[in-house]
Amino acid sequence: xxxxxxxxxxxxxxxxxxxxxxxxxxxxxxxxxxxxxxxxxxxxxxxxxxxxxxxxxxxxxxxxxxxxxxxxxxxxxxxxxxxxxxxxxxxxxxxxxxxxxxxxxxxxxxxxxxxxxxxxxxxxxxxxxxxxxxxxxxxxxxxxxxxxxxxxxxxxxxxxxxxxxxxxxxxxxxxxxxxxxxxxxxxxxxxxxxxxxxxxxxxxxxx
Amino acid sequence: xxxxxxxxxxxxxxxxxxxxxxxxxxxxxxxxxxxxxxxxxxxxxxxxxxxxxxxxxxxxxxxxxxxxxxxxxxxxxxxxxxxxxxxxxxxxxxxxxxxxxxxxxxxxxxxxxxxxxxxxxxxxxxxxxxxxxxxxxxxxxxxxxxxxxxxxxxxxxxxxxxxxxxxxxxxxxxxxxxxxxxxxxxxxxxxxxxxxxxxxxxxxxxxxxxxxxxxxxxxxxxxxxxxxxxxxxxxxxxxxxxxxxxxxxxxxxxxxxxxxxxxxxxxxxxxxxxxxxxxxxxxxxxxxxxxxxxxxxxxxxxxxxxxxxxxxxxxxxxxxxxxxxx
Numbered sequence: 001x002x003x004x005x006x007x008x009x010x011x012x013x014x015x016x017x018x019x020x021x022x023x024x025x026x027x028x029x030x031x032x033x034x035x036x037x038x039x040x041x042x043x044x045x046x047x048x049x050x051x052x053x054x055x056x057x058x059x060x061x062x063x064x065x066x067x068x069x070x071x072x073x074x075x076x077x078x079x080x081x082x083x084x085x086x087x088x089x090x091x092x093x094x095x096x097x098x099x100x101x102x103x104x105x106x107x108x109x110x111x112x113x114x115x116x117x118x119x120x121x122x123x124x125x126x127x128x129x130x131x132x133x134x135x136x137x138x139x140x141x142x143x144x145x146x147x148x149x150x151x152x153x154x155x156x157x158x159x160x161x162x163x164x165x166x167x168x169x170x171x172x173x174x175x176x177x178x179x180x181x182x183x184x185x186x187x188x189x190x191x192x193x194x195x196x197x198x199x200x201x202x203x204x205x206x207x
Numbered sequence: 208x209x210x211x212x213x214x215x216x217x218x219x220x221x222x223x224x225x226x227x228x229x230x231x232x233x234x235x236x237x238x239x240x241x242x243x244x245x246x247x248x249x250x251x252x253x254x255x256x257x258x259x260x261x262x263x264x265x266x267x268x269x270x271x272x273x274x275x276x277x278x279x280x281x282x283x284x285x286x287x288x289x290x291x292x293x294x295x296x297x298x299x300x301x302x303x304x305x306x307x308x309x310x311x312x313x314x315x316x317x318x319x320x321x322x323x324x325x326x327x328x329x330x331x332x333x334x335x336x337x338x339x340x341x342x343x344x345x346x347x348x349x350x351x352x353x354x355x356x357x358x359x360x361x362x363x364x365x366x367x368x369x370x371x372x373x374x375x376x377x378x379x380x381x382x383x384x385x386x387x388x389x390x391x392x393x394x395x396x397x398x399x400x401x402x403x404x405x406x407x408x409x410x411x412x413x414x415x416x417x418x419x420x421x422x423x424x425x426x427x428x429x430x431x432x433x434x435x436x437x438x439x440x441x442x443x444x445x446x447x448x449x450x451x452x453x454x455x456x457x458x459x460x461x462x463x464x465x466x467x468x469x470x471x472x473x474x475x476x477x478x479x480x481x482x483x484x485x486x487x488x489x490x491x492x493x494x495x496x497x498x499x500x501x502x503x504x505x506x507x508x509x510x511x512x513x514x515x516x517x518x519x520x521x522x523x524x525x526x527x528x529x530x531x532x533x
Contacts, residue, residue: 033356068500158491165494 034144038151041138042159047098047200048131052156054105054193055124056163061109061171061186066117067164070124074160075153077128078135082149085133095204098134101127102197109190112183128156238265242280242287243308250280250287250307258303265303266295270328287328293319318345320352342465343472350476353452354484359411359521360448361484366418366514368488370425371437381485383438387445388452389474395453396470402450405529411451412522414444419515426507452477 042048055074059067105123108115115123132152139148171186172179238258242250252275254262262277269275270289273282280287293303296319307328308314317326326341354360367384371377394400417433421440424431433440452473495501502509 036355064498064500068498071495071498071500158487161491161494161498161500165497168497 034147035151035154037138037143038135038148038153039155041135041148041152042131042155044138045134047095047102048135050102050193050196051098051105051127051131052159053163054102054109054190055127056160057167057186057189057193058105058109058115059120059124059160060164060167061112061183062115062120064164064168066115066120067168069117069121070160070164071157073121073124074128075157077125078132078156079149079153081129081132081134082136082139082152083132083145085129086136088133096201097130099197099201099204101130102200103194104197106190106192106194106197110187110194111190112187124160238262238303239306240267240303241306241308244287244310247310248282248284248286250282252278252280255306256304260295264295265293268292268294289328291317291319291326291328293324296320296324318349320345320348339468342468346469346472347476347479350473350478351480352476353473354477354480357451359408359415359518360451360481362514362518363411363415363418363444363448364481364484365488366415366422367433367437367441368485368492369422369510369514370418370431370433373489373492376437377485377489380437380441381481383442384445384448385478385481387442388449388477391446391449392452392474393470395450396466400450405525407447407450409522409525409529410447412518412525414447415518416515416522417444419511419518422511422514423508426511 042052052074055070059070105127135152139145167186171182237256238254239256240252241255242252244250258265267275269280269291270282270287272285272289273280273287282288287307291305296303303319305317305319305326306314307317315328317328319326326345364381364384367380368377371380391400395402418440421431421433425434
């Protein structure tokens with residue numbers, strides 16, 4: 001019974017995660033304008049939240065020297081993805097690809113593998129290009145593209161900067177062995193993110 | 208050196224061409240609909256300010272006992288009491304001001320927005336708890352909207368934070384700005400002072416240019432007025448910005464007896480929005496310090512030049528409007 005309940009809960013969570021995609025921020029656009037529509041559009045899609053958080057956790061856990069470049073790379077990648085993605089049809093990347101990115105980031109975080117600055121930037125750029133292209137769906141015929149793009153880039157910049165800094169502050173790598181559990185906690189988050197990705201991928205393949 | 212100058216010029220060009228396009232703070236697309244009672248229970252409707260999408264396209268729904276066929280609305284003996292809805296407020300129209308002018312008593316105004324597309328018409332009696340709750344909901348939200356869409360006000364606050372950075376000095380500075388704009392907002396709303404909107408908007412832009420210049424001075428090691436007396440500058444320019452806030456309320460034609468409460472709720476909304484912005488900026492400054500992601504020495508003046516350039520762009524544009532109107 002407990003196993004059945006667990007499976008049902010997993011399916012329900014996976015369904016919720018996958019179904020979060022089509023929501024949009026047009027109410028925000030009408031009320032606060034296209035800048036805020038762009039800034040808040042990622043909040044309407046759980047995939048953005050999980051992927052951005054995973055990237056921030058990964059970069060923050062690697063340290064300030066590796067992570068700080070993402071302050072620029074993620075927003076610029078989102079902008080590039082937003083404008084170039086629809087041209088190349090990158091927005092059509094399905095939930096399986098997003099789930100794959102979640103699994104990949106989650107495993108990197110859980111394994112605690114040290115990644116250099118250049119590969120980290122390449123991962124961030126790839127993710128930003130894809131998510132920028134996906135967020136282009138929020139642009140309607142009457143949307144001011146420039147304002148929407150500025151809002152999205154600002155949201156990406158604020159989210160990645162704050163997540164990395166909070167992770168770094170939580171991890172306290174200089175504090176010695178007494179804080180080792182903090183690193184384990186962050187790696188545990190990685191395993192949860194990978195699990196969410198697996199559930200989403202499984203649900204997407206099954207449906 | 209040439210490359211740096213080239214990059215600086217490119218960034219300034221980017222800033223001036225990018226930001227001012229859509230971030231016009233007070234270009235709200237407002238429609239104003241007036242219902243005047245001509246005999247008991249019978250009203251004549253008229254759009255005194257045509258909405259951007261055209262009055263014929265507005266999906267207006269009145270209480271069930273009322274029969275609407277513009278321009279006439281018949282509500283019978285029960286009168287105009289109950290919900291009025293506009294469900295298709297969208298990107299081209301952010302709000303509709305509804306004015307009810309009864310045969311006897313004061314006229315009443317309600318604001319319908321996309322977030323709150325339904326208003327309850329409360330009748331001509333004394334204000335009830337429901338009246339106050341609706342007033343609070345409408346005007347707190349209107350205040351938040353106004354400050355969050357007011358890129359000029361936010362840029363001024365950003366400039367102050369950039370100069371003062373944090374701690375008690377920043378708390379005092381932001382408090383002074385709040386006191387300044389609250390005082391002038393109240394004075395302007397009650398008609399004690401009145402300044403034409405166009406020159407005022409030019410002055411607001413100029414206040415941001417001033418802050419930009421003060422940042423440059425500070426970075427060069429000079430002690431500017433804002434660095435020495437930030438609270439005085441914030442309070443002084445707060446007075447100017449407050450009159451700007453009042454202009455947002457001026458067109459709403461509020462009932463006189465509800466004006467103090469509406470003003471209070473509007474100001475509360477402005478403060479909530481301003482506080483959220485200050486907290487976000489401080490959090491980002493903290494995050495940058497933590498990540499050691501700071502601007503290189505040659506780029507320390509970029510934010511000041513960006514703020515100043517955008518504000519100067521606004522100032523010139525607004526000055527042209529002032530001179531054009533003269």
